[in-house]
Amino acid sequence: xxxxxAPAGVLEVDTLWQxxxxxxxxxxxxxxxxxxxxxxxxxxxxxxxxxxxxxxxDAGMHVVRFNFRGVGQSTGEHDFAVGEVEDALAVIQxxxxxxxARKIWLGGFSFGGYVTARVAEQLLTAPQIWGLEDFSxxxxxxxxxxxxxxxxxDLKLPTDKTFEIYGNQDEVIxxxxxxxxxEKMNLExxxxxxxxxxxxxxxxxxxxxxxxxxxxxx
Numbered sequence: 001x002x003x004x005x006a007p008a009g010v011l012e013v014d015t016l017w018q019x020x021x022x023x024x025x026x027x028x029x030x031x032x033x034x035x036x037x038x039x040x041x042x043x044x045x046x047x048x049x050x051x052x053x054x055x056x057x058d059a060g061m062h063v064v065r066f067n068f069r070g071v072g073q074s075t076g077e078h079d080f081a082v083g084e085v086e087d088a089l090a091v092i093q094x095x096x097x098x099x100x101a102r103k104i105w106l107g108g109f110s111f112g113g114y115v116t117a118r119v120a121e122q123l124l125t126a127p128q129i130w131g132l133e134d135f136s137x138x139x140x141x142x143x144x145x146x147x148x149x150x151x152x153x154d155l156k157l158p159t160d161k162t163f164e165i166y167g168n169q170d171e172v173i174x175x176x177x178x179x180x181x182x183e184k185m186n187l188e189x190x191x192x193x194x195x196x197x198x199x200x201x202x203x204x205x206x207x208x209x210x211x212x213x214x215x216x217x218x
Contacts, residue, residue, distance in 0.1 A: 167195025
């Protein structure tokens, strides 16, 4: 897998270019996916991230997933969602240099869900700092986002483009906390009955929900 330049050295990325062509004129959207907490063995190969990857692939998007700093072949050390936001933005910058696509679909799971929210905030409030002012956000998918141990009090999101999905049996992040977050941010939310944090046995339902949300903007 390729390694790209990043603030902490290099990042390991896994890309899928539709028709093997990053400049395919028929593909105007890139999906960028963020994985769960590396301190608990989270990587870009996580099953929930893979489910998002398959959804985006099947929807005709270019897809980029990557390992945060300190994971796999990515250099650096875990930075508690600060440096990881920079990592994700570096991946978007790189994807922009590889493709003519200028629309982005952002997805993140657990810790990666919080990082995704902060990345969306940067693209909403300060895209020029990152040289990404030409990008437009299509959707932001927060899958069981880590909203208990990370401060969301000052978070700004494009709420009309953001949605949250979680399970009512989540054993890692309290469903009530995710519900409160969604209500505070005024986010459209779907709850998967019987699903735990890692959506064991429920990944098919998760993919269908992602497809349903995406179909609303087509």
